[in-house]
Amino acid sequence: MHSGYWVLATVAIPLIAAALLLFVPETPRGKDIVRWSSALIGAVLFGLSMYIFFAYEVDKGEGYQFFIRYNWLENVGFLGENGISLAFGVDGIAAPMILLNGIVCFGGALISWKIEHHNKDFFILFWVLVSGVFGTFAALDLFFFFFWYEVAVLPMYLLIAVWGSSSAFETFARTKEYSAMKLTIMLVAASILIFIGIFAVFHEAGLGTFDLQVLYAPENRLDPDTQKWIFPLFAIGCGVLAGLWPFHTWSPDGHVAAPTAVSMLHAGVLMKLGAFGIIRLGIQLLPEGAEFWMPGLMILASFNIVYGAFSAMAQRDFKYMIGYSSVSHMGLVLMGLATMSVIGVNGAVLQMFAHGVMTATMFAMVGSIYDQTHTRDMRLYSGIVNRTPLFVFFFGVAGLASLGLPGLAGFIAEFHIFLGAFQTYPWAAALGIFAAGMTAVYILRMMAMSMFGPQDTHFPDLKEMTYLERATGVLMLSFMLFLGLWPAPFIDRIRETVQNLPGVS
Amino acid sequence: MIAADLNFDYTLFIPEFLLGGLVVLLVALDLYVPQVKKSWLSYVAAAGLLAVAGVSLAWIGTESDFAGIVSVDDYTTFFRVFFMAMAAVICLLSGKLIEEKFSHPGEYFALLVLSTIGAIGMAASRELMTAYLSLELLSFSLYILVSYQKFDAKSNEAGLKYLLLGAFASAMFLYGMSLIYGIAGSTYYSEIASGLQNPAGDFQWAMLMGLVLIVTGLGFKVAAVPFHMWTPDAYEGAFVPVTAYLATTSKAAGFALLLRLFSGSFQVVHDDWSWMIAGIAAATMILGNLVALQQHNIKRLMAYSSIGQVGYMLMGIAGLSHDTASALLFHMTGYMVSNMAVFVVIIAWFNLTGKDEIGDFRGMRERAPLLAAVLAGALFSLAGLPLFAGFPTKFILFQAVVDEGYLWLATIAVVTSVISLYYYLQIMRQAFVEKPAEGEEERLPVPLLMNGMAAAMMIGVLYVGLYPQQLFDAVDKATKALAL
Numbered sequence: 005m006h007s008g009y010w011v012l013a014t015v016a017i018p019l020i021a022a023a024l025l026l027f028v029p030e031t032p033r034g035k036d037i038v039r040w041s042s043a044l045i046g047a048v049l050f051g052l053s054m055y056i057f058f059a060y061e062v063d064k065g066e067g068y069q070f071f072i073r074y075n076w077l078e079n080v081g082f083l084g085e086n087g088i089s090l091a092f093g094v095d096g097i098a099a100p101m102i103l104l105n106g107i108v109c110f111g112g113a114l115i116s117w118k119i120e121h122h123n124k125d126f127f128i129l130f131w132v133l134v135s136g137v138f139g140t141f142a143a144l145d146l147f148f149f150f151f152w153y154e155v156a157v158l159p160m161y162l163l164i165a166v167w168g169s170s171s172a173f174e175t176f177a178r179t180k181e182y183s184a185m186k187l188t189i190m191l192v193a194a195s196i197l198i199f200i201g202i203f204a205v206f207h208e209a210g211l212g213t214f215d216l217q218v219l220y221a222p223e224n225r226l227d228p229d230t231q232k233w234i235f236p237l238f239a240i241g242c243g244v245l246a247g248l249w250p251f252h253t254w255s256p257d258g259h260v261a262a263p264t265a266v267s268m269l270h271a272g273v274l275m276k277l278g279a280f281g282i283i284r285l286g287i288q289l290l291p292e293g294a295e296f297w298m299p300g301l302m303i304l305a306s307f308n309i310v311y312g313a314f315s316a317m318a319q320r321d322f323k324y325m326i327g328y329s330s331v332s333h334m335g336l337v338l339m340g341l342a343t344m345s346v347i348g349v350n351g352a353v354l355q356m357f358a359h360g361v362m363t364a365t366m367f368a369m370v371g372s373i374y375d376q377t378h379t380r381d382m383r384l385y386s387g388i389v390n391r392t393p394l395f396v397f398f399f400g401v402a403g404l405a406s407l408g409l410p411g412l413a414g415f416i417a418e419f420h421i422f423l424g425a426f427q428t429y430p431w432a433a434a435l436g437i438f439a440a441g442m443t444a445v446y447i448l449r450m451m452a453m454s455m456f457g458p459q460d461t462h463f464p465d466l467k468e469m470t471y472l473e474r475a476t477g478v479l480m481l482s483f484m485l486f487l488g489l490w491p492a493p494f495i496d497r498i499r500e501t502v503q504n505l506p507g508v509s
Numbered sequence: 510m511i512a513a514d515l516n517f518d519y520t521l522f523i524p525e526f527l528l529g530g531l532v533v534l535l536v537a538l539d540l541y542v543p544q545v546k547k548s549w550l551s552y553v554a555a556a557g558l559l560a561v562a563g564v565s566l567a568w569i570g571t572e573s574d575f576a577g578i579v580s581v582d583d584y585t586t587f588f589r590v591f592f593m594a595m596a597a598v599i600c601l602l603s604g605k606l607i608e609e610k611f612s613h614p615g616e617y618f619a620l621l622v623l624s625t626i627g628a629i630g631m632a633a634s635r636e637l638m639t640a641y642l643s644l645e646l647l648s649f650s651l652y653i654l655v656s657y658q659k660f661d662a663k664s665n666e667a668g669l670k671y672l673l674l675g676a677f678a679s680a681m682f683l684y685g686m687s688l689i690y691g692i693a694g695s696t697y698y699s700e701i702a703s704g705l706q707n708p709a710g711d712f713q714w715a716m717l718m719g720l721v722l723i724v725t726g727l728g729f730k731v732a733a734v735p736f737h738m739w740t741p742d743a744y745e746g747a748f749v750p751v752t753a754y755l756a757t758t759s760k761a762a763g764f765a766l767l768l769r770l771f772s773g774s775f776q777v778v779h780d781d782w783s784w785m786i787a788g789i790a791a792a793t794m795i796l797g798n799l800v801a802l803q804q805h806n807i808k809r810l811m812a813y814s815s816i817g818q819v820g821y822m823l824m825g826i827a828g829l830s831h832d833t834a835s836a837l838l839f840h841m842t843g844y845m846v847s848n849m850a851v852f853v854v855i856i857a858w859f860n861l862t863g864k865d866e867i868g869d870f871r872g873m874r875e876r877a878p879l880l881a882a883v884l885a886g887a888l889f890s891l892a893g894l895p896l897f898a899g900f901p902t903k904f905i906l907f908q909a910v911v912d913e914g915y916l917w918l919a920t921i922a923v924v925t926s927v928i929s930l931y932y933y934l935q936i937m938r939q940a941f942v943e944k945p946a947e948g949e950e951e952r953l954p955v956p957l958l959m960n961g962m963a964a965a966m967m968i969g970v971l972y973v974g975l976y977p978q979q980l981f982d983a984v985d986k987a988t989k990a991l992a993l
Contacts, residue, residue: 082908150904189930200916
């Protein structure tokens, strides 16, 4: 069998599933059909992504594996041969990202089992989102990269506004409709820059094709001055989705308001699309532009790391704290990319995976207690470890991973990033390590405040997590340990590709 | 021109003759066969239109003209099929409303068919007077259709405004034509081109004046800013299916004429008018999309959103080349199908609830799930999001415009289309997030015809969105006939 079908399947299965779910009747029985089939689809996608990750052959040299291409629009208007093609392929950076999406979408499907309100609509939108994410990670055509990228943004408004939750503290209120609109408009507004960048690249290249492999070829590279003005468009356009300071404000609001599975997928995987876009459209397509602008990105990334960490310290809402810690950790990813060194970019990709798994775990766990208590105010909780030890266990491990405890996923990634940064920008590495220390402060303080200490009186009926939630926790945890204890399969794949990135030395 | 050299082949007009026959048949059926159920007339009209559209496919690949004034080529064939299909959809959509409200529906359908002949003429003409007559045939039918609800004050207001401003615009168009005729010495498009290229004297200012007047007249037709004032009132006052017709065929016909005229006659003096159209396009995109943010009535909102869309299409005229022309038709077709899908939902909802405020859409998800799903898809398409028609068509159009050197226009276009997403999402919020009002929770009995039409339109939107090669090939062939 053609190996490209595996990748095609990761994109096509969720889309076809979404289309078929439309025809499930709206009865109690129909709801169960939706649940079972979605769990099954999640399992299949998880299996596929595992297969793609492990079947990816290291030491095969440059080039894309699992390559497949269908002509979509060609020889018409201004489009030449292979004008726009539905092309997919996987390299050492995309492979772990696809695995990440497989893990998180499976976990998200399990966590969403208990959704009652129109769960059919929820899963239709959810699978469209998943399909868009798989598509972006594998796309090898400029048009389709953007196509799948927008597919991933498209369902967000309804997912948050219908199934999300509003926040209200003493003086602070955010309705879910507000957050949904803010997230959607900010992300789509950011894609204006990508849109213009794509127009400019196609126009300047003048090849009549959107095929990325053709545009990547050294002889087709744009001249450096052109690259220099196009690169910021891609870097900021994609950067917004990666939570780049000062355009990160959609992220805490959006992640807090979103339903659990969507927070998991959005913080865990979608933000990585932004960083992935900076690699695919920035470093690979415009290497000279990237080299010119990377110091600027480094400065913004430092703001991300420190500002995100300080903001996270001030939060009293579990999800807001995780949201701001995501801003801080995505800053580490951007810092790794900005070093433009093999080890730093390597670390950035590792951090993308590590952050995806641990953030998704934290959001999944918070969801499990929020569904019972309907509040995320951490001041109201106390000593819940006695009632829900497993919750505290999973949340605690994810928290420790995010503060960079050796043996867990976060350490290995941050270590690479700091090594890379010390080689190029020592001041930035110092800031990063400072912020990693702050992560320890807010994570440990939150745990001390709400999980340990005297037994609480607010929620006497708090129950342990359901079996599905435990299963999700185990799934996530195993990958945190996997990357933490045996990172070789990840590093082998990533390093080989990163070494061949233009401009990365 | 010498008469003996001219081609007087009347068979080229067979589709139009057939449409004329359909007009007579519809009126006659209504008057003389009273036992025919009124609702059947819409089916007769739609079936007739689709049959003639099928017949006109026989001219694919033809390169012929009638005495140099009317061409029958792929461009004409494309618009024949396009306009007839659109009119057929409108006929089916108006069936129920017309049957309930009017005693003689035959006239209504006859006028729709008649206006289609005018629209086809606008696309096919290669001579100014013929183009003008076709334009008036379309407009006169529309004046009557807009004010068709005789006893409704809003409909009368809409009709009167449309008529007065329309007549004014026609006068401008005529005056512009006369100036151009004065310089070029001919009303044939091709001879105008050679006349403008080698003018007999320094007529720069006269030519500019003529171009300004022609752009004004046609700008009114397609509702470009600043000639758009009639649009919201006419859209709001007209009968909903007529609003849909105004938003689709009437606009598309304006663009068909613009493309044929500007590519045929004025391309030689491209630099003299491109700045004008580019400016109008920018103003149209910005104003249409910004004012749409303020609207409460769905018909007024669609009016302003369609003004915004006209701005996108005008960019294609500003940077006129074969690539932009084909991209323009590509986008126009995708847009019209998406727009029609929205109107199917608006009409079906209006038929069942009698309401057309945006706030009245609340709870559509609970009360009419299929309509709500189609509405969501169609609005995403209008906003230019992928899986739906709007994404590839906007992308191709904007890229074509950038390739002609109008990066600044494309930037405005992308920014305004993000603005448009905001108000489309507000409609979706009503339909999906808000709960139905008290006592209105029950499912609505949406007729099979309406559900079927909505689903058919959605299939069209997805078809263009997911597999656009065939449509793009077709419009590419059509625009090759323009010889750009």
